[in-house]
Amino acid sequence: MTRAKLHSIERRTALKLAAALWLAARNRPVSASAPQRVVVIGGGIIGCAISYYLAKAGTQVTLVERDSLASKASRGTFAWINATWAKQPRHYHRFSQMGLNAWHELESELGIPIRWGGSLEWFSSHERQVKLGTDIEEQARWGEAAKMLTGAEVSVLEPNLTVSGANSFAYSGGDGALDPVTACQRLAAGAQRYHATVMEQCAVRSALPNDEGTVTVSTSQGDLIADRYVVATGADPVATKALAGVTIPQRSTPGVIVITKPLRRLIHRVIAAPGIHLHQRDDGKLVIGEQEGAPNNAAHSLRLRERPTRFPDNATALAHAQRMLAIATQFLPAAAAAEVDEVLIGWRPLPLDGHPVLGTPNASPASYLAIMHSGISLAPLVGQLVAQELLTQTPSPHLEHYRPDRHFSAVARY
Numbered sequence: 001m002t003r004a005k006l007h008s009i010e011r012r013t014a015l016k017l018a019a020a021l022w023l024a025a026r027n028r029p030v031s032a033s034a035p036q037r038v039v040v041i042g043g044g045i046i047g048c049a050i051s052y053y054l055a056k057a058g059t060q061v062t063l064v065e066r067d068s069l070a071s072k073a074s075r076g077t078f079a080w081i082n083a084t085w086a087k088q089p090r091h092y093h094r095f096s097q098m099g100l101n102a103w104h105e106l107e108s109e110l111g112i113p114i115r116w117g118g119s120l121e122w123f124s125s126h127e128r129q130v131k132l133g134t135d136i137e138e139q140a141r142w143g144e145a146a147k148m149l150t151g152a153e154v155s156v157l158e159p160n161l162t163v164s165g166a167n168s169f170a171y172s173g174g175d176g177a178l179d180p181v182t183a184c185q186r187l188a189a190g191a192q193r194y195h196a197t198v199m200e201q202c203a204v205r206s207a208l209p210n211d212e213g214t215v216t217v218s219t220s221q222g223d224l225i226a227d228r229y230v231v232a233t234g235a236d237p238v239a240t241k242a243l244a245g246v247t248i249p250q251r252s253t254p255g256v257i258v259i260t261k262p263l264r265r266l267i268h269r270v271i272a273a274p275g276i277h278l279h280q281r282d283d284g285k286l287v288i289g290e291q292e293g294a295p296n297n298a299a300h301s302l303r304l305r306e307r308p309t310r311f312p313d314n315a316t317a318l319a320h321a322q323r324m325l326a327i328a329t330q331f332l333p334a335a336a337a338a339e340v341d342e343v344l345i346g347w348r349p350l351p352l353d354g355h356p357v358l359g360t361p362n363a364s365p366a367s368y369l370a371i372m373h374s375g376i377s378l379a380p381l382v383g384q385l386v387a388q389e390l391l392t393q394t395p396s397p398h399l400e401h402y403r404p405d406r407h408f409s410a411v412a413r414y
């Protein structure tokens, strides 16, 4: 055997040994008592909400964010709080409805401005409209505040909206919308009032259990010792593997969000019109989101490979904004006067089956994963339930469908 071959076998053996040691370390059992110290990795709306409820319950929380709070999906999001017909099947719809209720509790507790008032939705194709009618009938059977409205009824609710081209509209009365950056900041500040530590510009590199039942979370600002850690890293494709030893299959997709400068009040509800979504925040800013994803061509594939959250230059960003404003103006003519404030690209954290991932994977007993789409709608509920599960060490029946070790089948959503 040549020396090079021997060297390569030794190297492979050493790598296998290192991997076995890493796995053994990751699998170390954790203490059965409630954790006193928890590190939450990721300062989006999910990490902020979990930190808030853990800290409120008396846990010593350290929230670690690689960039700044609300800098990824929780910034480039449409931020519609909803439990519409699209939330399927029944258990996920019920979960989303609980999410809305949890926001009602939280908004006054932390002074987070939310515009409630429901949503209006319709499609351009006849087939889609027929299906929408069936979906709303199902909602009514489920006891939800959803119904079909006529154009005349919509014109009373939203006088500035042009509603020609359709004769019926789905109205989901319980929905709302908010400013996600303010929500994250208020949650983090709330956690700090309960003595949580918030570390921004701080990347977590690894999290490994120690012999005595604690965990060392290594960050770019030094090591943290905790009893448990939460991985709330959103759409990051490698974080769950690197930090908890499991791959969560995600079909993360980008979306463009345009935010205008404040306007006089033009609309009161979330408008999901053909091709475009709109709502007007409490501060008067119009938020516009696209229904279609990025074009499927070589130039976009190349550019999107790095998952950018900003456009390459202002001119490109403005071109996207003007295109989306032009579509919005078809339904809301007064939007023509809008000036663009921000143009964002958000990457959806999207587990393959469209449902949240919540719980401790078998591969890593010290971790707790919290990765999901519709995180804006679900954040306070998830924050409460995750804190409760971690502190009581008792599985919540509300989370049984969303465990990380489930089989993920591909379901096209969002």
Ligand SMILES: Cc1cc2nc3c(=O)[nH]c(=O)nc-3n(C[C@H](O)[C@H](O)[C@H](O)COP(=O)(O)OP(=O)(O)OC[C@H]3O[C@@H](n4cnc5c(N)ncnc54)[C@H](O)[C@@H]3O)c2cc1C
Pocket (backbone or CB within 6 Å): 041, 042, 043, 044, 045, 046, 047, 048, 064, 065, 066, 067, 068, 069, 070, 071, 072, 073, 074, 075, 076, 077, 078, 079, 080, 081, 082, 202, 203, 204, 205, 232, 233, 234, 235, 236, 239, 254, 255, 256, 257, 289, 345, 346, 347, 348, 349, 370, 371, 372, 373, 374, 375, 376, 377, 378
């Ligand atoms: C275009 C678009 C439209 C959407 N519309 C809606 C909607 O209308 N309603 C709704 O409910 N949901 C919507 N969503 C989904 C929702 O925005 C997300 O589910 C939610 O923001 C996810 O929050 P998060 O905290 O899990 O992730 P993020 O906000 O992405 O936060 C994760 C954080 O983890 C940090 N991080 C990653 N790795 C590390 C590390 N190693 N160390 C430290 N920090 C790390 C990242 O920097 C990031 O800040 C939309 C999303 C997009 C993109």
